[in-house]
Amino acid sequence: KQEVTQIPAALSVPEGENLVLNCSFTDSAIYNLQWFRQDPGKGLTSLLLIQSSQREQTSGRLNASLDKSSGRSTLYIAASQPGDSATYLCAVTSTGANNLFFGTGTRLTVIP
């Protein structure tokens, strides 16, 4: 069964800093990997989707990379802002399944 892990569980940085969030998964047979943002008590907002054939995707200050063979993805946030404070979740769709397997998330706090 696919297991997804995110490190660190929590991260606190000063405003303006660049940061990296990590995601690892145990089964490299995936269709895609998706990064989400979750604000407290709220829903999941899709940030980036990387197909298994891709190495990275970019959206604004966000860049996500995927190394499928090693079972790793990173989410890079440039020039962090207080509004980036949220929990970031990664999730993968394994081949042979059509649902997402989620990690436990990284809770990010950006200090003004």
Next chain:
Amino acid sequence: EPEVTQTPSHQVTQMGQEVILRCVPISNHLYFYWYRQILGQKVEFLVSFYNNEISEKSEIFDDQFSVERPDGSNFTLKIRSTKLEDSAMYFCASILDGQGAEAFFGQGTRLTVV
């Protein structure tokens, strides 16, 4: 921008009662899902629905749960005989087509069983 909408945003129910959580997926999407998130835990898959039938379900999705697409727009999750441990955030999601497509989630329904 199209979005997945869920109602109600918060539901409080007494143990043993039945609840129906409602979702309106994005209109041209073909696959629909329910997930749940118990406070402080991972988001967990419950069930997927395609072509008017369940396509996959997890071990959590037992006889207590059922899903239905009663018309062309709504997608519902029914939970019978609710238990305290059913308290969680329930998310509906939809994707346009098969594996590889981006999943879009609703804002969730917070279910509290008392």
